[in-house]
Amino acid sequence: MSTTATAPKSSRHEASSLTAGQLPSWSTWVALVASIVVAALLTVAFGGFNLVGALALGALLFLVVMHVWSMSVEGGRKAVDRLAKHLVVAAFVIALIPLVWVIWSTLTQGLPRMDVTFFTNSMRSVVGQGGGLAHALTGTLWVTGIATLISVPIGLLTAVYLSEYGHGRLARGITFFVDVMTGIPSIVAGLFAYSLMTMLRGPGTQNGLAGAIALSVLMIPVVVRSTEELLRIVPNELREASYALGVPKWATIMKVVIPTAISGIVSGVILAIARIIGETAPLMIAAGFTASQNMNPLNNAMMTMPVFVYDQYAHPGVPVAPYHERAWAGALTLILLVMALNLLGRLIARRFAPKTAGR
Numbered sequence: 001m002s003t004t005a006t007a008p009k010s011s012r013h014e015a016s017s018l019t020a021g022q023l024p025s026w027s028t029w030v031a032l033v034a035s036i037v038v039a040a041l042l043t044v045a046f047g048g049f050n051l052v053g054a055l056a057l058g059a060l061l062f063l064v065v066m067h068v069w070s071m072s073v074e075g076g077r078k079a080v081d082r083l084a085k086h087l088v089v090a091a092f093v094i095a096l097i098p099l100v101w102v103i104w105s106t107l108t109q110g111l112p113r114m115d116v117t118f119f120t121n122s123m124r125s126v127v128g129q130g131g132g133l134a135h136a137l138t139g140t141l142w143v144t145g146i147a148t149l150i151s152v153p154i155g156l157l158t159a160v161y162l163s164e165y166g167h168g169r170l171a172r173g174i175t176f177f178v179d180v181m182t183g184i185p186s187i188v189a190g191l192f193a194y195s196l197m198t199m200l201r202g203p204g205t206q207n208g209l210a211g212a213i214a215l216s217v218l219m220i221p222v223v224v225r226s227t228e229e230l231l232r233i234v235p236n237e238l239r240e241a242s243y244a245l246g247v248p249k250w251a252t253i254m255k256v257v258i259p260t261a262i263s264g265i266v267s268g269v270i271l272a273i274a275r276i277i278g279e280t281a282p283l284m285i286a287a288g289f290t291a292s293q294n295m296n297p298l299n300n301a302m303m304t305m306p307v308f309v310y311d312q313y314a315h316p317g318v319p320v321a322p323y324h325e326r327a328w329a330g331a332l333t334l335i336l337l338v339m340a341l342n343l344l345g346r347l348i349a350r351r352f353a354p355k356t357a358g359r
Contacts, residue, residue, distance in 0.1 A: 023073055031069065035061035059090060103335070110332030113325040123291040127187040130320045133330050136295040136308035139208060140337075142297045143287060143304055144277050146212035147219055147289050154216075155223025162224070163231040166254055180308055189217040190282025197286070208297025211287030211304065222275055226268030230261040245298040263349040270345030274338045280306040 039058035043050045063086055070079035122135035158178070162171055193214035195204040234257050242252040245248030258265070288310060309330040316323035 009334070021074055023070060028066065031065050032062050035065055055191040062086070063090075073276075091200065100109065101329060103242035105309040106328060106335060108179060109325070110328040110330075112330035114332065118326070118329055122293050122298045123338060124293070127317060128319060131326065131327070133305060133308050133333065135290065136303045136305045136330065137333070138293065138295065139287070140277065140305045142208045142295075142302065143211040143215060143283065144273060146209065146267070146297060147215035147272060150212065150216040151219040151223055151272065154228055155220045155272075156265070158220075158224045159227035159231055160258075162228050164249070164257070170266065177336070179226050180220045182225065184217075185281075186214075186218055186279050187271065187281040187285065189214045190285035191281065192217060194288040206286060206288030206301045207299060208287055208294070208302035211283045211302065212297065214286040216281070219272045219276045223269060227261075227265050230264040230268065231257060234260045266348045267345050270341055270348075274341055277338060277341070278306050278334060280310050283307050284310070305330055305337075309334065317335075 004050065004281050010320055036058035038274040039056075039061055040049060042057065043054045066086060068084050069078055070082045074082075094104055109333040114215065117130065118132040119132065119137070121132040123131045123133075123143065124135075158174065162174060193210045194206070196213060197207070197210040238260060242256045243249075247255070283304045284307055287304055287307070289307065290303045294300055294302045309327050312323045312330065313327035
């Protein structure tokens with residue numbers, strides 16, 4: 001009887017000893033809300049309410065309050081750990097604010113203009129209301145598709161050489177120039193493509209192929225670097241097992257190394273496409289401007305979506321509102337296209353990822 005009576009007391013004692021010297025789970029939220037409220041009241045008292053100022057001051061008050069509170073209850077070590085955690089979360093929130101702001105602004109200002117007309121009409125003979133980006137959408141698909149066809153084989157083969165064959169000065173030189181190409185300004189790629197087309201077809205040549213060449217200059221180093229790193233992390237045991245079975249090196253690369261890394265390679269290519277699809281400066285120089293639909297990338301200027309957005313916003317007519325509406329709708333379409341590409345890349349990467357016993 002006595003044992004039964006003392007059991008609940010001992011369990012309660014153990015529970016209290018486990019939670020002793022710890023802040024309650026609700027302490028973080030209470031301190032955060034209280035800090036923001038106090039900060040808002042302070043901004044009102046000293047010159048009027050300011051949302052950004054209240055949030056910034058509230059965050060500082062929260063860090064101080066939580067650190068002092070944790071120091072008095074949990075000790076210095078736990079207080080420093082909590083402070084580091086809160087600083088990391090604050091950095092994440094600060095990094096997330098511009099992304100959310102851009103998405104929200106684009107959605108609110110771009111959705112009203114996204115209708116059937118916007119996706120089926122071009123800007124040919126359009127002044128003021130109406131028109132769309134059908135010509136820019138097809139131009140983007142043409143230019144990006146050709147750039148991908150140029151860049152992926154060159155980038156993949158270069159990465160295979162650097163990871164599987166390359167040694168000595170030649171490999172180091174290629175790596176150096178790939179790194180240099182990664183950092184060149186995009187407008188330099190446009191000037192290169194324009195100069196190349198001028199030599200081949202005469203001065204003033206602007207077409208979709210020139211735009212694709214400019215984008216491929218930017219895309220190739222991204223494909224090379226991402227693919228090279230993925231090929232290098234393929235376990236050497238797989239290569240050695242293939243060699244032990246008498247498989248030549250080229251077949252080992254084609255049948256073992258690349259299939260093992262295909263998931264990451266596809267993801268790298270998708271990221272490279274997302275990197276170039278929003279480029280504006282090189283396409284302004286190489287592909288040019290047009291208000292009409294052009295399905296031939298070898299002749300005449302070809303409009304692309306980034307250039308369309310720039311042109312509508314930077315050179316509006318009268319009234320200004322329709323041009324800005326088309327610019328925001330084009331920006332939203334471009335964001336949705338990049339999101340669709342990333343989703344497609346994830347699906348393809350999952351489809352071709354190497355199968356393991358647990359999958």
